Each structure stands twice: as C-alpha cells, then as structure tokens.
Amino acid sequence: MAPPRVLIGQFMHETNTFSVQKTGTDAFARVLLHEGPAMVSALRGTNSETAGFLTVAEAEGWTVVPSVAAIATPAGPVTAEAWDRLGLAIARTAAAEGPFDGVLLALHGAMVTELDDDAEGALLVAVREAVGPDVPVGVTLDLHANVSDRMADLASVLCPYRTYPHVDMAETGERCARLIGDAMAGRTRPRTVLARRALAEGFDHGRTDAGPMLEALASAAKAESRPGILATSVCAGFSSADIAFMGPSVAVSYDAGVAGAEASARAIAESLMDFCVETRAHQGNTYLTPDAAAARAKVHESRAHEAGAAKPMVIADYADNPGGGAYGDATGLLKAMLDAGLRNACFGAMVDGEAAAALHAAGEGATVTLAVGGKVDPRFGGDPLTLTGTVERLTDGRFVCDGPMWRGIAKSFGPSGVLRVGGVRVLIVTNSMQITDVQQFQHAGIDPAAMATVGLKSMQHFRAAYQPLADEVLVCDTGALCSPDVRNRPFRKLRRPIWPLDPDA
Secondary structure (H helix, E strand, O other): OOOOEEEEEEEEEEOOOOOOOOOOHHHHHHHHEEEOHHHHHHHHHOOOOHHHHHHHHHHHEEEEEEEEEEEOEOOEEEEEHHHHHHHHHHHHHHHOOOOOOOEEEEEOOOOOOOOOOOHHHHHHHHHHHOOOOOOEEEEEEEEOOOOHHHHHHHHEEEEOOOOOOOHHHHHHHHHHHHHHHHHHHOOOOEEEEEEEEEEEEOOOOOOOOOOOHHHHHHHHHHHOOOEEEEEEEEEEEOOOOOOOOOOOOOEEEEEEEOHHHHHHHHHHHHHHHHHHHHHHOOOOOOOEEEEHHHHHHHHHHHHHHHHHHOOOEEEEOOOOOOHHOOOOOOOOOHHHHHHHHHOOOOEEEEEOOHHHHHHHOOOOOOOEEEEEOOOOHHHHOOOOEEEEEEEEEEEEEEOOOOOOOOOOEEEOOEEEEEEEEEEEEEEEEEEOOOOOOHHHOOOOOOHHOOOOEEOOOOOOOOOHHHHHHHEEEEEEOOOOOOOOOOOOOOOOOOOOOOOOOOOOO
C-alpha cells in the first residue's frame, strides 16, 4: 500500500481591520514567504506549525506535498492580489497535485481580506472543492483566532496554540498531524462543533501565565479524556477585527464514530463558554501612562546605579504593538523615557523607514537631527519627535531568532540603525515587527540585559524572552491603535448587543 499523501500549507495573518495599511504580497515577503519544497527546507526543525507537521509526517512515512508558507506582520486587510497569489495557491496545489489522503493547514484564524471577512473559511471552501468532503483536514490556529461557523464546519479538527506568549507552534503542528493521521488510518471520524457568546473579549486576552485562560485550558485538557473527544480548543479571539463573529470561542473536535460524542462535545463547548462569561471582567494587566512608567524606571535606574548591578526594568508599550496591527511608530513612551532623563536605556523598535534611511545616509558616528515616528496616522502615533543624537550602529536588520517563540527562524527589520539620544539607544527599523526575541536588539549591538531600562513594543509575547531578564515588567497604554479599551473602536459590522460595548449584553 502506498503511503498517505498529505498536502501542507501555511498562510497566516492577524488582520486589524482598523489599520489604514493594507497587507499585500510584499508584506508577506518581508516576513516569511516560501513556496513548494523551499518551505520544507526553510522551516524543518524550527518552532513552527509546519515543522510540527513535518516531524510527524517523516516519522510516519507520509508523502508530503508542500504548497505555500506565508506569514505577514499584522496590519490591515489582505489584498485581493495577495489572497489569489498566496492563499488560493494552496487550493490550486490541492487541485493540481491530488488526490490526497489528508490536508494540514497552519492558519491564524483572524485573517480578513478585501474579499471576505472570514478568509480562513473561504480558504477551506476552496480546499474542500479540490479534495472533496471526506478527506480529513486539520487546521492549526493562533490562540487569538476568531473562529467562524464555516471554519468549524469544514475543518475536521481545529488545534489552536495553548500558550501566550506562543511558544508551542511546533508542538501544536504535531498534535494536529497526529489527529489527522488517526483519521487517515480510519481510527477516527473527526468532526467539530463550536460555541461562542455575546462577548467581544474574554479569557483575559488569552494570557496563559496567569488567570482564567489557565483554568479553561486545564478544563479543556480534562475534557479530552472523555470518550470520543479528540481536541478541545479554547480561543480568546482578536478584538481589533470589525467582523460579525469576532470574539472568544470554544471548538471541540469529536469522533463521529463514538455514540454520544457529539452531544458531549457540545456540552463541553457550552460549559467552557459559560466560564468565559463568568470571568469576562478579569484583567491581569495594570496599564500605566507612559510618564508614570518612565518615572518608575528612573527610580529603578537610580537604585540599580547605587547597587552596582541589577536586572533591567522592562516597559511594554501594549497599545502600539505591531503584533496586533498597530503601526509601531507611536512616540509617547519614547518621549517619556527621554523626558525622564534615563541614562542607560534602550527603546525599540520604532518603525520609521524614512528615519532609518536617514541614519544610513549619515553613516555611523554622525550627529543627526531628524523627525522620528508619528508618521502613519497621527490619531494613534502622536506627533513625530525631533531628535538629535549620534548614529551608533547601522545594520541590514537581519537576525535569526534564538528565543522561546521563533527559535531558528530568520527575520529582518530591513535597513535599521541605532540612534543614541542622551542615555537612550533608539532602535529605528524599516519593517514592522513586535519585540519577541533578544536578537532583535543584539543584532544591532544592544544587550538588553545590560540596560537599566528596556522599552519595547509588544503586548505579551515579549515575556517569553524578556521576563527572565527583567527585575520588573510594566505595561503602559500610549493610546495607539491597539489600546486595550475595546470600547473605543468604531465597530460597524460586529454583532450587537455585545459585552463590553453594551454592558447589559
């Protein structure tokens, strides 16, 4: 008997529909884009879902047919051109290279295109048209997926991450591949049911270092011991998407060949969503103003100087997180750090290609005066800062992650530089990307562990690499595009009433 033939693909984008920056093919090329066999050689052995697929496939002797692996930094809707060029390439491979015994797809679950608010659902429709209704299809998701009814109907199994910061991408790929392997072998007949509530937010934004998400995941794991329950998937949702079905959800994949499994799956999903409603107001972060955070950093720096050595204080600009679709050019925290007179600090990454080009034009060692940040949308970035400083380092922005999240994956900020303004080293980059890895600073000659203060743009993912380095972590709200108060977003398509926009929901 010939080994099973399995199609694999990865097409991921978390779409902030409030962003003015659309996401084209070039945006994927700047982060990760490999086609055909190149996706296998590029991602094997990395902490990625595709690597997890490959680990199981190679162990089981499956014949893998690779299509596309594409990831872009969160921003506005994916263009119709990028959808056709990359997303539908997976479906075209499914049609041209079939038949297949199984399909494994690494998707985000919160992609919106110019054509469809439910991009993953649309992709699954196209793939199903190519492979047929009976071929097992496994889908990995980000923990912040907005899961649609169409996704649950068309995927045999849904497997989101179980960590935030996300450090289990490869593990999630392996888990999904094993479930599809069981289905291909005829040991199970997987189907998926879905539950949600009138909630725009829940599970404390999905944090898995503390809070209700940990309890929900523990309950989900326990539920998987019940007869016929294959996977219990808890998603916190992504609230920067103005789509009808946005919000937290629970999907339970069950074995249709086991009597009573469907009813059990529905009961599990509904119970976990009841828990989400009960804990909806839980908030794990305390959000400081930039000035308050910088003032505390100044006190910490003074104490560290007196003591001779100390771990840094890390300040996260939650609201200007490029990993949530913010522009990465908000100036509020940097201004506060400079106004506080910090003497041993770094800040990054300020996304400003114009300023990065000016640094490269001036050259290392030059003294320059230039406007930095606040250029994409002044409503969410603040005004540009006019800074005078020394060009301390220039780089091409290339680095390989070595931290818990993206270990082994090569990334690039594009042309980048370090501008030293007083005691603050400012990392200025071309390509938008949140801070998740120490190599993002180290490749530019900055050692975060040697700083008294590290200011960075990220919500939660930074914690995987930076919490172990930190004496203390602060989170601030600069009022940028990903400000934590969802009530300030101008929703038009979201189903109503819904909590917390409508308190009585």
